[in-house]
Amino acid sequence: MSLYSKIDRYCLLPVADKVMHRSLYRSWKEYELNERLTRQELTDLQNAKLKRLISHCFNNVPYYSRLFHSLGLKPDDFNSVDDLHKLPVLTKQDVRDNYNDLISNDISSRRYTKESTGGSTGTPMQFMVDTAEWSADWASSFRAWQWYGFQLGEKMFTLGGNSLVAKKRKLTAKDIFDLYIMRNLKRSSADVTDEAMQAHYEVFVKWNPKAMRGYGSSLVIFAEYIRKHQLPSGHLTCILTTGEILMPTYRKTLEDVFHCPVYDEYGAGDGGIKAHECKLQNGLHISEEQCVVEIADKDGTPLPEGSIGYVLATDLNNFVFPFLRYQVGDMAYIKPEKCACGRVSKVLGQVIGRAGKLIYNKQGVPISPTMLPIMLYRDNDYHNEDSCIIYNKIDRFQIRQDKAGDIRILLKLKDPTDDRSQFDYCITNYQNHFVGSRVSLEFVDNIPLLPSGKEDYCVSEFEFLKKN
Numbered sequence: 163m164s165l166y167s168k169i170d171r172y173c174l175l176p177v178a179d180k181v182m183h184r185s186l187y188r189s190w191k192e193y194e195l196n197e198r199l200t201r202q203e204l205t206d207l208q209n210a211k212l213k214r215l216i217s218h219c220f221n222n223v224p225y226y227s228r229l230f231h232s233l234g235l236k237p238d239d240f241n242s243v244d245d246l247h248k249l250p251v252l253t254k255q256d257v258r259d260n261y262n263d264l265i266s267n268d269i270s271s272r273r274y275t276k277e278s279t280g281g282s283t284g285t286p287m288q289f290m291v292d293t294a295e296w297s298a299d300w301a302s303s304f305r306a307w308q309w310y311g312f313q314l315g316e317k318m319f320t321l322g323g324n325s326l327v328a329k330k331r332k333l334t335a336k337d338i339f340d341l342y343i344m345r346n347l348k349r350s351s352a353d354v355t356d357e358a359m360q361a362h363y364e365v366f367v368k369w370n371p372k373a374m375r376g377y378g379s380s381l382v383i384f385a386e387y388i389r390k391h392q393l394p395s396g397h398l399t400c401i402l403t404t405g406e407i408l409m410p411t412y413r414k415t416l417e418d419v420f421h422c423p424v425y426d427e428y429g430a431g432d433g434g435i436k437a438h439e440c441k442l443q444n445g446l447h448i449s450e451e452q453c454v455v456e457i458a459d460k461d462g463t464p465l466p467e468g469s470i471g472y473v474l475a476t477d478l479n480n481f482v483f484p485f486l487r488y489q490v491g492d493m494a495y496i497k498p499e500k501c502a503c504g505r506v507s508k509v510l511g512q513v514i515g516r517a518g519k520l521i522y523n524k525q526g527v528p529i530s531p532t533m534l535p536i537m538l539y540r541d542n543d544y545h546n547e548d549s550c551i552i553y554n555k556i557d558r559f560q561i562r563q564d565k566a567g568d569i570r571i572l573l574k575l576k577d578p579t580d581d582r583s584q585f586d587y588c589i590t591n592y593q594n595h596f597v598g599s600r601v602s603l604e605f606v607d608n609i610p611l612l613p614s615g616k617e618d619y620c621v622s623e624f625e626f627l628k629k630n
C-alpha cells in the first residue's frame with residue numbers, strides 16, 4: 163500500500179467521516195472482515211440485519227405498518243430471508259404513490275439524502291437514502307477494488323453521466339472529498355464529440371490515473387477516440403464499469419485499447435444493491451450484508467437459483483426510506499454454483515434487461531444514452547431547482563428515433579391538464595444534439611412497452627453504422 167493510500171485510509175477518511183457525518187471507515191473495515199465469514203455466518207448476519215429492519219418498518223414506517231396489519235403479519239413472522247416472500251413486491255409505482263408513507267417516523271433523528279432515479283428507468287422516481295447505506299455502498303466498492311489490486315488513495319478517472327458526475331458550479335465539500343480522499347477526477351460523458359474527447363484525453367493524461375471508471379458505452383467512445391488517433395493509452399491497472407450492462411464487445415474494446423482487465427459492477431441506489439465481479443470475471447458477487455437479492459416471477463414468487471426473473475432488492479441499511487422486496491426493473495439470475503475464487507457470497511449471472519446502447523445523430527456522432535434524460539431538463543441543467551420542478555411534472559417519457567433518424571419525444575405528464583408549452587425547450591435541446599433530424603414533442607396517455615414487455619426510455623431504429 164502506498165504512503166498516500168495509508169494516510170488516506172487511516173487519517174483523511176476518518177476525519178471526512180466526522181465532518182460529513184458518515185461511517186465509511188468503519189463500514190469498509192467491517193466489509194473486509196466479512197470476507198472471512200463462512201456461508202452460514204454470512205447468512206446469519208443477513209438474517210439478523212433483516213429482522214432489525216422488519217421490526218423498524220413495522221413500528222415506524224406507516225406504509226409497512228399498514229401492509230403488515232392488513233396481511234396479519236408481525237415482525238416475529240420473519241426469522242430469515244426465506245420469509246420475505248410473505249410480503250408483496252414493492253414497485254416503482256408503489257413508491258411514487260406512497261412516498262410520504264414510506265418515510266420513517268423517526269426521520270428527524272437520522273441522516274439521509276434525497277435522491278432521484280433521474281429517469282434512467284424511463285420514469286422519474288424520488289426516494290431517500292440513509293447515510294448508513296451510502297457508506298455501505300462505497301465500502302462494498304472499496305472492498306472489490308482491493309480484489310483487483312487497486313487501493314483507495316490511488317488515482318482514479320471517471321467518465322460518466324447523470325449518476326456518476328454531478329455538474330456543479332461551486333466547489334463543495336463533496337468535491338474536496340472526491341479529489342483528495344477518493345482521488346477521483348470526474349468528467350461528464352454527456353458530450354461525446356471529438357472535441358470533448360480530446361479535452362477528456364488531455365485531462366486523463368495529465369492526471370495519469372491507475373483506474374478508470376464509468377459507463378461502458380461512454381468509456382468505449384473514449385477508447386475509440388484514442389484508437390482512432392493512435393494516442394498513448396496511459397498506465398491503467400483496471401477499468402471499472404458501472405451503470406449499465408457491459409456489452410462483451412465493449413469489454414473487448416476497452417481491454418484492447420487500455421491493456422488492462424475490465425471489471426463490471428451492478429448497482430441500484432434505489433434498493434441498495436451492489437455486486438461486483440471478482441478477478442475471475444465470472445458473474446457479480448452480491449454484497450449480501452448490504453442487500454437481500456431475490457429473483458422472482460412477476461408476482462413476487464421466488465424462483466430457484468439459475469432461473470431468470472425479476473430482481474427484487476431489500477436494502478438492509480436504509481432505515482429512513484425502507485425498500486422491502488423492491489422491483490428494481492432488471493432481470494437476472496443467481497448462479498447455482500459458487501464462484502471458484504472461494505468467496506462465499508452468491509453470484510449474479512448475467513443481468514438482462516438494461517442495455518447500454520449507442521445512438522447516433524444524422525452526422526454519425528454518437529449520443530450518449532445518459533444524455534437523453536438530461537435533455538429533458540431546461541438548459542440541460544439537472545441541478546437547477548426550477549429545471550427540476552418542470553422535469554418532475556413528467557410521469558414517464560420515451561425517446562423514439564425512426565429509421566430516417568427523426569426524433570419523437572413522448573411525454574406522459576403527471577397532470578394531463580398541465581400547460582404543455584412549458585416543455586417546448588425540450589425540442590430545442592434535442593435539435594441541438596440531433597442536428598438535421600426532425601424533432602417532435604407529443605403528449606401521450608401511455609408509454610408503449612417494448613415487445614419484450616420491458617419499459618425502455620430509448621427506442622432507436624436508426625442504424626447509422628450499418629448504412630455507412
Ligand SMILES: [Zn+2]
Pocket residue numbers: 440441442447501502503504505
Ligand atoms: Zn469470485
